[in-house]
């Protein structure tokens with residue numbers, strides 16, 4: 001049987017996890033219980049067969065794993081409210097950027113197993129790039145359960161919690177950077193005369209193909225770039241333009257800005 005999963009907060013990231021888990025078969029919507037303040041969100045999840053909890057307590061009673069999927073600023077207060085009905089039998093998984101295990105364990109009380117996870121929305125299509133860190137009350141079984149769920153929708157690394165803000169900068173926020181790249185490359189295609197739909201399809205497939213080449217050949221991205229770059233050819237003209245525009249510093253700065261912002265959230 002699949003795991004019984006709950007979501008407190010049924011927003012964008014909960015939606016991607018819910019649909020991803022269901023598609024992968026690791027946790028089915030009919031075995032999920034969710035709660036959200038917003039009626040349209042409740043209706044959407046109900047339309048996939050999820051049960052709607054009348055209270056946070058009801059969600060916890062119905063599940064093996066409860067995802068805390070509200071905005072970071074709301075997590076500690078929410079866990080304090082939930083503390084009376086949390087215990088060793090239900091695994092709490094927080095996906096909130098910047099909220100530390102220490103803050104959450106303090107709010108939830110002693111003995112509550114809490115995993116901190118940084119997922120990303122491509123888990124919806126089985127392409128998660130994420131990471132997890134275990135709390136002080138987690139057993140190897142809790143880590144395995146989290147790895148089983150997240151591993152079903154992509155790749156989830158286990159990292160020390162001190163690395164979680166960096167993970168947020170690369171892969172948690174990362175899909176947004178790449179959507180910008182795809183949109184910009186499609187614009188470039190339109191500028192060069194392609195129909196929009198063809199340009200966007202080519203751009204998205206180029207990103208996907210390049211990513212698969214890195215993952216499946218194991219070659220350094222620089223070596224793969226060199227294989228596309230003929231002397232005096234088209235690619236080096238484009239690569240030279242990107243370097244003049246500071247593309248590497250722009251991406252490095254973007255990742256660092258997101259990681260720094262996650263660190264700031266941990267203090268608020």
Ligand SMILES: NC(=O)C1=CN([C@@H]2O[C@H](COP(=O)(O)OP(=O)(O)OC[C@H]3O[C@@H](n4cnc5c(N)ncnc54)[C@H](O)[C@@H]3O)[C@@H](O)[C@H]2O)C=CC1
Pocket residue numbers: 008009010011012013014035036037038041069070071072074078095096097118119120121172173
């Ligand atoms: N969107 C993303 O790509 C990612 C988001 N995250 C994390 O996921 C969390 C949620 O982010 P999103 O899904 O983007 O936000 P969102 O705003 O789409 O979802 C939050 C949901 O929680 C509900 N909510 C707020 N307080 C509540 C409460 N006390 N009880 C029940 N429902 C409540 C809201 O109505 C809303 O539907 C954040 O902590 C964020 O850091 C992590 C990785 C990626």
Ligand SMILES: O=C(O)[C@@H]1CCC=N1
Pocket residue numbers: 097168172173
């Ligand atoms: O933008 C945010 O704060 C969340 C966390 C990672 C991705 N989205």
